[in-house]
Amino acid sequence: MTKIKNPYLPEMATVKEIIQETHNIKTFRVVLNNEQRMKDFKFEPGQVGQLSIFGVGESTFVINSTPTRMDYLQFSVMAAGEVTQRLHALQEGDEIGVRAPLGNWFPYEKMKGKDVVIVGGGIGMAPLRTLLLYMIDNRDDYGKITVIYGARTPQDLSYSYEFEEWAAAKDMNLVLTVDNEAPGWDHKVGLIPNILLEESPSPENTVAVTCGPPIMIKFTLQALKKLGFEDENIYTTLEKRMKCGVGLCGRCNIGSSYVCVDGPVYSFAELQKLPNEL
Amino acid sequence: MAKYLKQDDLGSWLKELGKTYKVIAPVEEGDAVIFRPLTDERTLRIDRQATQGPKGVLFPACEELVSFKYGKDPEKPEKVTVDIQETVDAEPTLIFGSRPCDARGFDVFDNAFTKCSVKDSYYMARREQAVVVSLACTKTETTCFCNWVGGAPDGKGGSDVLLTPITGGYLVESVTDKGAALLDSPLLSEATGEHTAEAEKLLAAARESLREAPDFKCVPEQLYNLFDNMDFWEKQAAKCLSCGACTYLCPTCHCFNITDEQQGNQGSRIRSWDNCMSRLFTEEASGHNPRPTKAHRLKNRVGHKFCYFPDMHEGHIACVGCGRCIKSCPVALDIREVVTAAKECRLPEEETADD
Numbered sequence: 353m354t355k356i357k358n359p360y361l362p363e364m365a366t367v368k369e370i371i372q373e374t375h376n377i378k379t380f381r382v383v384l385n386n387e388q389r390m391k392d393f394k395f396e397p398g399q400v401g402q403l404s405i406f407g408v409g410e411s412t413f414v415i416n417s418t419p420t421r422m423d424y425l426q427f428s429v430m431a432a433g434e435v436t437q438r439l440h441a442l443q444e445g446d447e448i449g450v451r452a453p454l455g456n457w458f459p460y461e462k463m464k465g466k467d468v469v470i471v472g473g474g475i476g477m478a479p480l481r482t483l484l485l486y487m488i489d490n491r492d493d494y495g496k497i498t499v500i501y502g503a504r505t506p507q508d509l510s511y512s513y514e515f516e517e518w519a520a521a522k523d524m525n526l527v528l529t530v531d532n533e534a535p536g537w538d539h540k541v542g543l544i545p546n547i548l549l550e551e552s553p554s555p556e557n558t559v560a561v562t563c564g565p566p567i568m569i570k571f572t573l574q575a576l577k578k579l580g581f582e583d584e585n586i587y588t589t590l591e592k593r594m595k596c597g598v599g600l601c602g603r604c605n606i607g608s609s610y611v612c613v614d615g616p617v618y619s620f621a622e623l624q625k626l627p628n629e630l
Numbered sequence: 631m632a633k634y635l636k637q638d639d640l641g642s643w644l645k646e647l648g649k650t651y652k653v654i655a656p657v658e659e660g661d662a663v664i665f666r667p668l669t670d671e672r673t674l675r676i677d678r679q680a681t682q683g684p685k686g687v688l689f690p691a692c693e694e695l696v697s698f699k700y701g702k703d704p705e706k707p708e709k710v711t712v713d714i715q716e717t718v719d720a721e722p723t724l725i726f727g728s729r730p731c732d733a734r735g736f737d738v739f740d741n742a743f744t745k746c747s748v749k750d751s752y753y754m755a756r757r758e759q760a761v762v763v764s765l766a767c768t769k770t771e772t773t774c775f776c777n778w779v780g781g782a783p784d785g786k787g788g789s790d791v792l793l794t795p796i797t798g799g800y801l802v803e804s805v806t807d808k809g810a811a812l813l814d815s816p817l818l819s820e821a822t823g824e825h826t827a828e829a830e831k832l833l834a835a836a837r838e839s840l841r842e843a844p845d846f847k848c849v850p851e852q853l854y855n856l857f858d859n860m861d862f863w864e865k866q867a868a869k870c871l872s873c874g875a876c877t878y879l880c881p882t883c884h885c886f887n888i889t890d891e892q893q894g895n896q897g898s899r900i901r902s903w904d905n906c907m908s909r910l911f912t913e914e915a916s917g918h919n920p921r922p923t924k925a926h927r928l929k930n931r932v933g934h935k936f937c938y939f940p941d942m943h944e945g946h947i948a949c950v951g952c953g954r955c956i957k958s959c960p961v962a963l964d965i966r967e968v969v970t971a972a973k974e975c976r977l978p979e980e981e982t983a984d985d
């Protein structure tokens with residue numbers, strides 16, 4: 353009998369570090385228990401993984417670390433339902449199951465030599481962080497980088513301990529925004545799409561990448577179109593309820609495209625060709 | 631190669647095959663006819679279409695994928711460890727008495743589970759060890775429409791051996807090498823020209839008895855065109871109860887769920903059939919649901935079978951025309967009517983263009 357790899361079998365991993373990002377988001381830095389597998393582990397910026405709490409279930413999260421820094425795999429988890437709540441209860445040293453890497457990734461090769469605009473809202477910054485760190489670590493391959501990252505309040509911004517590193521990168525414009533004025537907040541105030549219009553990055557030789565709540569993506573897209581971005585040069589990552597993560601359970605399709613295999617990264621040009629079922 | 635098997639020898643042939651294979655066949659269970667392991671206590675029923683096809687033999691309604699056990703690290707008693715184990719339960723299996731439509735259902739499964747970037751190891755392990763012996767249909771039912779979707783009452787796709795009931799027994803034809811090995815039995819004799827002629831005559835009559843197949847070429851494009859026309863889908867889905875019976879009985883439906891069960895310090899990760907007619911199928915943790923109404927869900931079910939699946943698998947339609955969804959739907963929703971309506975529906979733009 354031919355023995356093929358079992359796509360449902362998780363690998364065991366250990367939580368090395370937990371960071372409380374916001375009141376409902378925690379970041380987990382995990383390492384595969386099998387040292388060789390950890391050494392050999394390869395993934396691309398934007399790919400996702402399924403995290404398991406055995407006895408509760410699996411859920412999908414972006415690997416938001418970068419392949420250029422392979423000390424650990426990082427996942428940021430917003431508490432939503434059963435699995436995410438149990439993930440939030442983990443302690444450093446606990447074991448979880450990991451199935452990764454799954455899905456496609458940001459077209460970072462095609463983006464080389466271009467300016468890049470990153471527009472993230474809330475937990476939507478997680479996948480974008482991967483791409484951002486990847487570009488920072490390959491800084492000379494990319495032109496000007498603009499990052500617009502917003503959340504409801506200053507306390508809802510993840511990765512704040514890293515902002516200095518991001519901002520210090522060459523030719524970088526880091527713009528932070530929150531919905532309303534807040535004590536001690538000396539960055540922008542206003543909704544992401546408006547701040548984007550205010551910053552008005554040139555669409556010339558530029559790729560835009562956005563992720564966030566559906567409503568934010570919708571208005572960000574309108575703003576990008578207003579600025580003159582072509583659908584081919586705008587990318588987003590989509591969320592769909594997933595189970596298998598490998599194109600077999602039939603849950604995450606948009607027409608004949610399976611978000612777990614053909615996505616989660618899509619260009620808006622690709623999305624125009626799919627039935628409208630977001 | 632064609633052989634002849636006497637009706638009286640069928641039992642002995644299955645007994646003989648039972649030495650090599652676990653034999654699964656349609657048997658009576660109350661009013662239903664269901665595929666189960668064939669035992670002396672069970673009554674074989676091959677004179678009518680089984681209530682449910684044999685998909686569960688290769689893709690069980692419920693199976694354990696992984697088992698897990700929580701324990702303590704003897705070195706560090708405060709640390710909890712987890713031991714996981716994959717469980718694949720596959721053995722040489724003979725599926726006897728499926729209809730040609732049911733066997734073609736396995737073609738759909740093969741496309742979905744084995745001809746993609748990641749393969750389903752559980753299905754493949756069972757599929758490799760399975761032989762399918764089908765029974766051609768010499769009688770058709772009003773709900774049958776295999777000929778509309780590329781099949782036939784004597785279609786061979788997905789089968790290893792095809793039996794045709796004739797006077798006093800069966801004409802036995804091998805379709806694959808795997809099937810040919812089964813014909814190597816002293817219980818079978820060489821078929822005569824009379825046997826084959828009779829079988830051909832009966833099958834021609836069966837093909838003739840089906841409603842003429844409409845041309846479905848434009849259906850995929852038309853389904854895409856109708857995607858945003860919710861009036862159309864609401865009308866089609868009006869009667870639907872979202873009960874999901876159509877998907878559980880369908881020999882091609884293959885969507886599943888994965889859930890965990892735990893008792894004490896151990897448990898199982900279970901895969902079970904799921905169905906896209908249920909609201910929860912796509913509902914996300916945020917409460918957002920890309921398919922919020924039954925109209926959205928019927929659109930996906932029909933669209934998947936007649937449009938998305940063919941798109942992904944060289945034109946193969948993921949419906950074999952068995953008619954079970956029509957027969958067993960509590961409100962008699964007829965997939966033939968939905969597809970025909972889609973085919974004939976004129977788009978609003980076309981109408982205005984004509985006016």
Ligand SMILES: Cc1cc2nc3c(=O)[nH]c(=O)nc-3n(C[C@H](O)[C@H](O)[C@H](O)COP(=O)(O)OP(=O)(O)OC[C@H]3O[C@@H](n4cnc5c(N)ncnc54)[C@H](O)[C@@H]3O)c2cc1C
Nearest residue numbers: 411412413414429430433434435436591592593594914915
């Ligand atoms: C490609 C992708 C990347 C994601 N990346 C992240 C991330 O980096 N950080 C983060 O916090 N969240 C992310 N999510 C969302 C996250 O998967 C859900 O919030 C999570 O599955 C909810 O699980 P739960 O068990 O707590 O919720 P429950 O409501 O108890 O969910 C039950 C089941 O539903 C499924 N499910 C429910 N909601 C969603 C959803 N919105 N998306 C997908 N599956 C869902 C899960 O498979 C889960 O097993 C991502 C989703 C996708 C599809």
Ligand code: SF4
Nearest residue numbers: 870871873874876959
């Ligand atoms: S069997 Fe009929 S009522 Fe039930 S979900 Fe299918 S179409 Fe709807």
Ligand code: SF4
Nearest residue numbers: 880949950952953955
């Ligand atoms: S959709 Fe209906 S007719 Fe087609 S294969 Fe499934 S159950 Fe049979």
Ligand code: FES
Nearest residue numbers: 595597601602612
């Ligand atoms: S999550 Fe199973 S097919 Fe995409």
